[in-house]
Amino acid sequence: MLKKIFPLPTHALILWGVWQLLNEFSAGHMVLGAILAIAITWIISPLSDPHPAIKKPFLAIKYMAIVIKDIVVSNFVVAKQVLQSNKKLKPGFIALPLDMDEPFPLAVLASTISLTPGTVSADFSDDMNVLYIHVLHLEDEKALIAELKNRYEKPLKEIFGC
Numbered sequence: 706m707l708k709k710i711f712p713l714p715t716h717a718l719i720l721w722g723v724w725q726l727l728n729e730f731s732a733g734h735m736v737l738g739a740i741l742a743i744a745i746t747w748i749i750s751p752l753s754d755p756h757p758a759i760k761k762p763f764l765a766i767k768y769m770a771i772v773i774k775d776i777v778v779s780n781f782v783v784a785k786q787v788l789q790s791n792k793k794l795k796p797g798f799i800a801l802p803l804d805m806d807e808p809f810p811l812a813v814l815a816s817t818i819s820l821t822p823g824t825v826s827a828d829f830s831d832d833m834n835v836l837y838i839h840v841l842h843l844e845d846e847k848a849l850i851a852e853l854k855n856r857y858e859k860p861l862k863e864i865f866g867c
Contacts, residue, residue, distance in 0.1 A: 710743070712750035717742040756809045760866035768860045772817055775856075779822040786823070786842055797843035798827065801836040801853055810865045811836075817857050 711717060724738030759765050786794060805811055815826035815836060823841040830837070840849065 711746070713746040713753065717746040720745060754808075757807055757865045757867065759864055761864050764860060765864045768857075768864060771856065771860075772820065775821050779824075783822040783841060794842050795844065797840055797846070799838050799840060799843065799846050799849060800830075801838055801850055801858075803834055803836055804854075804858060805862055805865075805867050806833060807865060807867045810861045810867055814857055814861055818853065 720742035721738045724741065725734065728734040728738070803811065803814075805814070811829070811833065815829075818824050818836070818838055819826045825839045827837040827839050829835065838853075843849065
């Protein structure tokens with residue numbers, strides 16, 4: 706019964722919270738925000754795909770901290786590389802073999818790689834077993850693949866249990 710009224714409770718709560726931040730915290734806006742949040746999630750719930758549950762939430766928090774740190778550090782590294790002569794850069798593509806097959810964790814992996822300056826997820830292979838990545842400066846392909854697998858893919862496999 707409750708699942709029919711609140712099909713996506715987390716999404717409804719986020720929508721309601723954003724509504725409150727964008728408007729005054731008045732009783733009218735609280736009620737209107739709740740009505741809109743419930744209605745919107747009720748309308749879009751048939752369109753949502755079930756995502757795998759996070760099996761290890763503390764590891765997910767650690768993963769987010771690692772990604773934020775990598776983004777900050779990579780910003781400085783890329784800034785240094787860009788300010789130097791372009792002749793020193795060695796851009797290239799790598800093929801990252803994947804050990805996961807769930808769509809949502811793969812999307813998180815591709816997004817993580819694209820968020821980190823200096824790397825961009827370009828495409829998945831047709832069989833979704835390889836992620837092609839463009840790298841701004843490629844020194845050692847094997848070392849980079851090992852780092853990406855250990856730093857990002859391995860924790861994601863544990864977080865989502867896939």
